Amino acid sequence: MSKSVKFNETLEKTVSFLLDYKPDYVEPVTNISNLCKLLYLDFFQDTIQEDDVEKEGGATNLKYQRLSIAGKILVLDIDYSTNLETKKEQISNVMLVLASNFDQFNYKNSKNENIFLNNLTKEHTLSKFYKNLKTMKSMDDCTDIDDTATDCFQYYNSTMKSFYNHFISKLNISTNHISINKHDELNMVFSINGVDVLTISPVFDNSNTESSIKLLEYNNETWDERETAVKKFLTFKVQFPTDIQFNERMSSLLGPDNFQNNKSLNFYDLKVDGLKVSAELMNKHFGTLWKWVYWYTLILEKSTSLTDDGESIMKNGQLLKFENEIGTWTF
Numbered sequence: 001m002s003k004s005v006k007f008n009e010t011l012e013k014t015v016s017f018l019l020d021y022k023p024d025y026v027e028p029v030t031n032i033s034n035l036c037k038l039l040y041l042d043f044f045q046d047t048i049q050e051d052d053v054e055k056e057g058g059a060t061n062l063k064y065q066r067l068s069i070a071g072k073i074l075v076l077d078i079d080y081s082t083n084l085e086t087k088k089e090q091i092s093n094v095m096l097v098l099a100s101n102f103d104q105f106n107y108k109n110s111k112n113e114n115i116f117l118n119n120l121t122k123e124h125t126l127s128k129f130y131k132n133l134k135t136m137k138s139m140d141d142c143t144d145i146d147d148t149a150t151d152c153f154q155y156y157n158s159t160m161k162s163f164y165n166h167f168i169s170k171l172n173i174s175t176n177h178i179s180i181n182k183h184d185e186l187n188m189v190f191s192i193n194g195v196d197v198l199t200i201s202p203v204f205d206n207s208n209t210e211s212s213i214k215l216l217e218y219n220n221e222t223w224d225e226r227e228t229a230v231k232k233f234l235t236f237k238v239q240f241p242t243d244i245q246f247n248e249r250m251s252s253l254l255g256p257d258n259f260q261n262n263k264s265l266n267f268y269d270l271k272v273d274g275l276k277v278s279a280e281l282m283n284k285h286f287g288t289l290w291k292w293v294y295w296y297t298l299i300l301e302k303s304t305s306l307t308d309d310g311e312s313i314m315k316n317g318q319l320l321k322f323e324n325e326i327g328t329w330t331f
Helices: 003-021 030-038 115-121 127-142 152-170 248-254 279-300
Strands: 042-055 058-070 074-083 089-098 178-180 188-192 195-206 214-219 222-227 232-239 259-261 268-270 312-315 318-323 328-330
Touching: 030 042, 030 058, 030 127, 074 127, 089 115, 115 127, 127 152, 127 195, 127 232, 152 178, 152 188, 152 195, 152 214, 152 232, 152 279, 188 279, 195 279, 222 279, 248 268, 248 279
Parallel strands: none
Antiparallel strands: 042 058, 058 074, 074 089, 178 188, 188 195, 195 232, 214 222, 259 268, 312 318, 318 328
């Protein structure tokens, strides 16, 4: 690798880190254009119309414009107006258009609100919009427009729907605990008593030369993994926004390589910031994982009388025990 290439890669990582740490403000709209440059997305601007809008204080000249962000198949149209006197800009709509046969990508939250519009109208900085746009850019990069089997947008949408159906119908998790695109980000969030405890987020996997990416498929309430020839594609990760600790049996169940002993009552912490979603995790262990998170959040975390194995406690004079192997509660 040449020094110039290495320098450019290091510079890109540094800029990305700075944007994650301290993003720019939403206004002016040119800040959004600057994000496009950094993400190597094309953009162009059109004037939609110009009107004189009569108000009590007199006539105010408004210029209506559209900033279009474009990738291979990704097009994001941002409509906004500019007050020609005050130069103040106001974003009115954001619309996603995919130049493919798939037009059902879900960018609404549980309140049926447009998350991209919320990113640009309810936030002062571009933090959430940048995160979402970076994810969409990666989806665009991974999509082969000539091969519908590798449409990353469609894969993300259908897999998230399957996750939701699996959790509700197969694992009997209440819909009250699950939110789609919570906090106006592309995700699925599990919460308990209003506190976020578990998140499923999209990540992008670069496969090594020996193996290719395996895609998740859901049929007859069972998860499978399909081999592909692609070396980079969308995968999913389970993350924990709050500090969740696991006992020895749970860490063994979820993969001991992912955990380290925190030397406190045989409890284990994740070495990394999450667990990769696999067919095995979904078919065998996610139900138990959710029960443990529920148990830990409502009971174990608030207890002052833990046993050495972290599975039994005395609370209010009762012995409470978590049986993770059969997935039941014993009181």
